[in-house]
Amino acid sequence: MNIRALVFDVFGTVVDWRSGVARDIRRLVSDVDAEAFADAWRSQYLPSLDRVRRGELPWTNLDELHRASLDELLAEYGVPDTPEGVRAELVLAWHRLDPWPDSVPGLERLKKRFVIASLSNGHVALLVNMAKHAGLPWDTVLSAELFGHYKGDPEAYLGAARLLGLQPEQVMMAAAHVDDLAAARACGLRTAYVHRPQEYGSKAVLRPPSNDPKADVSVASLTELADHLTA
Amino acid sequence: MNIRALVFDVFGTVVDWRSGVARDIRRLVSDVDAEAFADAWRSQYLPSLDRVRRGELPWTNLDELHRASLDELLAEYGVPDTPEGVRAELVLAWHRLDPWPDSVPGLERLKKRFVIASLSNGHVALLVNMAKHAGLPWDTVLSAELFGHYKGDPEAYLGAARLLGLQPEQVMMAAAHVDDLAAARACGLRTAYVHRPQEYGSKAVLRPPSNDPKADVSVASLTELADHLTA
Structure with a gap:
């Protein structure tokens, strides 16, 4: 070689990614199972990418894909009133x-x-x-x-x-x-x-x-x- | 700010760039003024870029632009028989x-x-x-x-x-x-x-x-x- x-x-x-994302969910969102939420969020990752790869979505970066799946999950987990600032901060969990x-x-x-x-x-x-x-x-x-x-x-x-x-x-x-x-x-x-x-x-x-x-x-x-x- | x-x-x-390029010219090419050669080589840089910027050349990277101007300069400086291996090595002077x-x-x-x-x-x-x-x-x-x-x-x-x-x-x-x-x-x-x-x-x-x-x-x-x- x-x-x-x-x-x-x-x-x-x-x-x-799992510990880091769960840490910020625990910090910023009350009353959800942080690890389960992190897993659910990650599970939306490949389907999101595949929509871009198949051309169903134009080029969309990971922040935007993470944000779209986050919005869905917060509703599913019964915390649909999570404020905008918290959502933006959660997307940045994937940066740190x-x-x-x-x-x-x-x-x-x-x-x-x-x-x-x-x-x-x-x-x-x-x-x-x-x-x-x-x-x-x-x-x-x-x-x-x-x-x-x-x-x-x-x-x-x-x-x-x-x-x-x-x-x-x-x-x-x-x-x-x-x-x-x-x-x-x-x-x-x-x-x-x-x-x-x-x-x-x-x-x-x-x-x-x-x-x-x-x-x-x-x-x-x-x-x-x-x-x-x-x- | x-x-x-x-x-x-x-x-x-x-x-x-000037000392580094002159150093490799001195090492690899005999009987030329290494600093003058480096200056002449650099002086071809902006005109080369401008040909790309104006669309007269397709996208061409700096190695390729440096190589084209090097070939012209070696002829001008009276060393047209500089071997291929030396020319390739000189282009890499700009990397180190x-x-x-x-x-x-x-x-x-x-x-x-x-x-x-x-x-x-x-x-x-x-x-x-x-x-x-x-x-x-x-x-x-x-x-x-x-x-x-x-x-x-x-x-x-x-x-x-x-x-x-x-x-x-x-x-x-x-x-x-x-x-x-x-x-x-x-x-x-x-x-x-x-x-x-x-x-x-x-x-x-x-x-x-x-x-x-x-x-x-x-x-x-x-x-x-x-x-x-x-x-």
Whole structure:
């Protein structure tokens, strides 16, 4: 392998969206099960993206998609009178998520040897805010927004390689989600599976597989990824 | 002023292109005046960009523009048999330029308070390579390439504000070139003039002005800019 750059899925792979979003729901909305609400909110994510990918919606950024699903959920959860200011603040919960404990140490080590960048469905502003909050040491922020295509679409993966001036096989995509990796692999990128069993909490019914046999490497942390790639 | 982000011109403002390019010319090409060659190469820069801006050329990145002008100059300077490998290496000289002594300390301080990003005509890959080489601690790399418009065109300045999720007046453009600042100001950005009297060497006939009365602030270094904005 002649890898020059690593691009990372962010939500779930680098940061713990569930705890962070639940924390702000608990802080800002009374009388709802914060973790259940976070899960329900996240479950609207892929269907929202798919509406954009299918062309049913024009390009819509994650703040706007999050806001639309939030409005629906607040009504469903019996808190339809949640004020505008609180709704705006809740959408920003997705900008200030905490990293998994291994994320920053792993990225710092990988950065010494490779170009490291996000490759997220979050928009640039969200990812820049998150990097500031979480101390993520990206060389640059890459986002689906730059390509007008959410991940799953080849434009996102090929666009990342193109902007980095690299061939797809010189770029490794790291993600905790096998479908993201499968789409990256179909574009010729190398892939690293990151096992994040806590992404949906300790009581989740559906658990992610401990490894992805189709990936070039499967690891349980970004520090383990650094061990593999910089040994 | 309610500034949230600073975007920086790079060539001349943050890095010393002339010394870096001359260094590689001296190393790779015999019997030419390296500084004069660097100046001549740089002088082809704006006319090249203008051909793209006027639509006479399709979008062409800086490596490609540098290569075309290099080929002409090597013939003019009497070294037309310079091998392909050397030409490719010389183009990459523009990726590994050294910062001015105040650049990294100033950026590190500004980064604590603001989002900091490049806003350069260099393409993303060049800027990422340069940041690695020079230790420039960008929160993200922004480039004319992302907008398909070189600076001077409003799309570059407004695109930077849009990607950062900010209004133009929340973004300050810092540059050593008054025309870059004038174009940014016309788009509603705040502006900081950085006096770089050594950009064209100590013997240059045309010297930049010591300050720009139209800019919000004029400084002689990025550390002085940090003094102004973080006081």
